[in-house]
Amino acid sequence: MAEVHLWSGLRSLADGQEVVEVEGQTVGQVLDGLVAAHPGLEPAIKRGVSVAVDGQVVPGNRTHPVAPDSEVFLLQKLAGG
Amino acid sequence: MALDGPKTAYKYIGTTPDRPDGLDKVTGRARYGADINVPGMLHGAVVRSPHAHARILKIDATKALAMEGVKAVVTRADFPDGLDGEDWNLQENCMAGEKALYDGHAVAAVAATSPLIARDAAKAIVVDYEPLPHVTDVDAAMAEGAPVIRDGAADFSVPEGMHPNVVRYFESGRGELEKGFAEADLVIEKSFTTEAAHQGYIEPQACLGQMGADGRGEMWVTTQGHWFVRRMSAAILGTEATGLRVTPSEIGGGFGGKTTVFIEPLSLALSRKAGGKPVKMVMTRGEVLRATGPTASASMDVKMGITKDGRITAASGTFRMQGGAFPGAPVDVTTMLAFGNYDIEHVHQVGYDVLANRPKQAAYRAPGAPMAAFATESVLDELCRKLGLDPIDTRLKNAAREGTRATFGPKYGPIGLVETLEAAKAHANYHAPLGPNQGRGVASGYWMNHGGETSASVAISEDGTVTVSIGTPDIGGSRASMALMAAEAFGVAYENVRVNISDTGALGVNEPTHGSRATFASGLATIRAAEDCITKLCKRAADKWGIDAEAVTWEDGCAKPSGPNAGEFPPMPIAEIAAEMGETGGPISGHFEDTPAGFSGSFGTHVVDVEVDPETGRTTILRYLVVQDAGKAIHPAYVEGQFQGGAVQGIGWTLNEEYIYGQDGRLQNAGFLDYRVPVASDLPMIDTVIVEVPNPGHPYGVRGVGETGITPPLPAIANAVREATGKRITDLPLRPSRVLAAIRDKGD
Numbered sequence: 120m121a122e123v124h125l126w127s128g129l130r131s132l133a134d135g136q137e138v139v140e141v142e143g144q145t146v147g148q149v150l151d152g153l154v155a156a157h158p159g160l161e162p163a164i165k166r167g168v169s170v171a172v173d174g175q176v177v178p179g180n181r182t183h184p185v186a187p188d189s190e191v192f193l194l195q196k197l198a199g200g
Numbered sequence: 201m202a203l204d205g206p207k208t209a210y211k212y213i214g215t216t217p218d219r220p221d222g223l224d225k226v227t228g229r230a231r232y233g234a235d236i237n238v239p240g241m242l243h244g245a246v247v248r249s250p251h252a253h254a255r256i257l258k259i260d261a262t263k264a265l266a267m268e269g270v271k272a273v274v275t276r277a278d279f280p281d282g283l284d285g286e287d288w289n290l291q292e293n294c295m296a297g298e299k300a301l302y303d304g305h306a307v308a309a310v311a312a313t314s315p316l317i318a319r320d321a322a323k324a325i326v327v328d329y330e331p332l333p334h335v336t337d338v339d340a341a342m343a344e345g346a347p348v349i350r351d352g353a354a355d356f357s358v359p360e361g362m363h364p365n366v367v368r369y370f371e372s373g374r375g376e377l378e379k380g381f382a383e384a385d386l387v388i389e390k391s392f393t394t395e396a397a398h399q400g401y402i403e404p405q406a407c408l409g410q411m412g413a414d415g416r417g418e419m420w421v422t423t424q425g426h427w428f429v430r431r432m433s434a435a436i437l438g439t440e441a442t443g444l445r446v447t448p449s450e451i452g453g454g455f456g457g458k459t460t461v462f463i464e465p466l467s468l469a470l471s472r473k474a475g476g477k478p479v480k481m482v483m484t485r486g487e488v489l490r491a492t493g494p495t496a497s498a499s500m501d502v503k504m505g506i507t508k509d510g511r512i513t514a515a516s517g518t519f520r521m522q523g524g525a526f527p528g529a530p531v532d533v534t535t536m537l538a539f540g541n542y543d544i545e546h547v548h549q550v551g552y553d554v555l556a557n558r559p560k561q562a563a564y565r566a567p568g569a570p571m572a573a574f575a576t577e578s579v580l581d582e583l584c585r586k587l588g589l590d591p592i593d594t595r596l597k598n599a600a601r602e603g604t605r606a607t608f609g610p611k612y613g614p615i616g617l618v619e620t621l622e623a624a625k626a627h628a629n630y631h632a633p634l635g636p637n638q639g640r641g642v643a644s645g646y647w648m649n650h651g652g653e654t655s656a657s658v659a660i661s662e663d664g665t666v667t668v669s670i671g672t673p674d675i676g677g678s679r680a681s682m683a684l685m686a687a688e689a690f691g692v693a694y695e696n697v698r699v700n701i702s703d704t705g706a707l708g709v710n711e712p713t714h715g716s717r718a719t720f721a722s723g724l725a726t727i728r729a730a731e732d733c734i735t736k737l738c739k740r741a742a743d744k745w746g747i748d749a750e751a752v753t754w755e756d757g758c759a760k761p762s763g764p765n766a767g768e769f770p771p772m773p774i775a776e777i778a779a780e781m782g783e784t785g786g787p788i789s790g791h792f793e794d795t796p797a798g799f800s801g802s803f804g805t806h807v808v809d810v811e812v813d814p815e816t817g818r819t820t821i822l823r824y825l826v827v828q829d830a831g832k833a834i835h836p837a838y839v840e841g842q843f844q845g846g847a848v849q850g851i852g853w854t855l856n857e858e859y860i861y862g863q864d865g866r867l868q869n870a871g872f873l874d875y876r877v878p879v880a881s882d883l884p885m886i887d888t889v890i891v892e893v894p895n896p897g898h899p900y901g902v903r904g905v906g907e908t909g910i911t912p913p914l915p916a917i918a919n920a921v922r923e924a925t926g927k928r929i930t931d932l933p934l935r936p937s938r939v940l941a942a943i944r945d946k947g948d
Contacts, residue, residue, distance in 0.1 A: 198563070200399075200567050
């Protein structure tokens, strides 16, 4: 189970949890698992998030691998100028 | 053949050859957005709202359409209904619907046989408005009783009870703030504001669009991202993306402002209505300032605590930003990166995205980061001054390092903040003596960078020279950087590589040149496509020698037998393989597509000396030093150029640049005479030091460098003015009148 850390603005949408354990071998599976466990997160994830897996930010790449002991953070979606 | 592994020695990387597009650009041969003319072409002009907020009651184009030479008029009625989300925002911004939402908002457009007729026809279009109450200030827009710009625009994140103009809300943090502040020996809390600033690109928006009734067409356009232009225009017009082929012109600056659309869908809509005749549109400088996207303005409260020996114990910030009449102010980035330089246990950030009657903001170089840096690095400077701490030593004590948990969550990989601080401290500028009315300021800054959808191809010509095709427009010398990386990968001369910027019909989707990603992502794709090509070149040599492809290696532009059983063959140069490729299997090319992770952020530290005239309040920049981590500088001269450009734009934002709105909500300074950007005579030479902490996520260690450079200048200059005057000014810009008022104020 990967540990997914939510920024504090999302925690009210996940029963107040800061860290949610989710099954998934890819970023996409983890995001789908998050929404299944906490449907309130769907609008935020649908709007677009970046995901940091073990310190590496992987915006928009649902196929990026996630290991069982990976540390996953949801971040606001970023691009730049 | 072995190609992977960290590269440590380079033949071409790190050299500074002339840019391949240089001759065209200095002789005027390069073709920019407005430099195209085709037979039968029409010219477009836009009718813009003179009101900050008004209901559009009626648009009467009868007189305009009766004018000789006028071929088409479009209003919102010519665009499809039913869009939602950002597509609706883009459509509404390109052409107003029921309401004009800001001074300069497009309400109609006309195409005619000459620019003069088009402009006259635009004046002949009669629009009846019902003016509505307006608001342009971010704090006023959040206040009770403020005019509601668009009810129901707020998303799920906004807590109940907030003004409808608050459309997004962000909150992040960790630890226990109260505990952290209790551990501090000194806590300082201050409020700050920054005004909207424009990217100030030299070349205004310009395009030539053609579209038939079947929804198929072409566009020539100055843009940072032609696939974005295609996707956005197709969405706004209700057509299919592949029906539109977009070719990027050369680009005269963008800095984020050309990652979206303004006039492009209008030219296509006019063309479609004018029977498919191409329509050229070129913005005036006034239109650029009134109706394209500047960055957001901000109002911020920042509180930080520190121990006597310089350890930051806690930090909190509240950031309110308006990004015009649409959601999208970059407050998400502001909250994330506000304290990103430092290792802080107790930290909390809150952000509000607020609507106001101003143009829809667009990305501007590290969007959202400079405002936050102004507030947080100013407070840190004040803490240092009050406690007599050295600003660089204090930053070193708290600096994020590899393994530090960032204030936004994940742990940093290898990063170079410490190295930039140490290099700044060792630089002569940090030790130069200061005279009366002079002061020195220090600040650090960060930008995370971006990967993004990327596609590239490499093809071998019959003579063994190399053509690289990429999809990111060359906004800062990237043809040279790509050519250097291809030369390095192939082991061929830089001059033997040509880099083309492909149109949307020639490659897979590419995101724009944004997020400081071009050298990282298109560079990575170029290297990987070259490696794909080299694999095929080795196979051709192996077939000719009658050995396994695995027994062939590639070195210095030649295939060579490798290993004990490979046999004895002389190296086979790329030109020899290329000359025979038609008979050995056909054309040889390589490709790469990905949304690459592996990008890594770039930290920078700036040191600036200023002199403030006590009689006038004018600030003169005496010395300016930029130290920044490039990972690996592919073309060091262009890396330095990015450092200098970021610093200069930051100087302008700090000292002079601001959007000034009158009581009537109209922009008062829509021209470069009144919107004051720095010119060469305002500036000293910007000194640079390139730090290289390689990014393990790129074959050559590259980090994007384009955006970080605009993050530290705002606080660095404000900190220098603080030392020169003894006054902490918390509102930007530091225009002479504001500085003079602060000097004459008896308070602290």
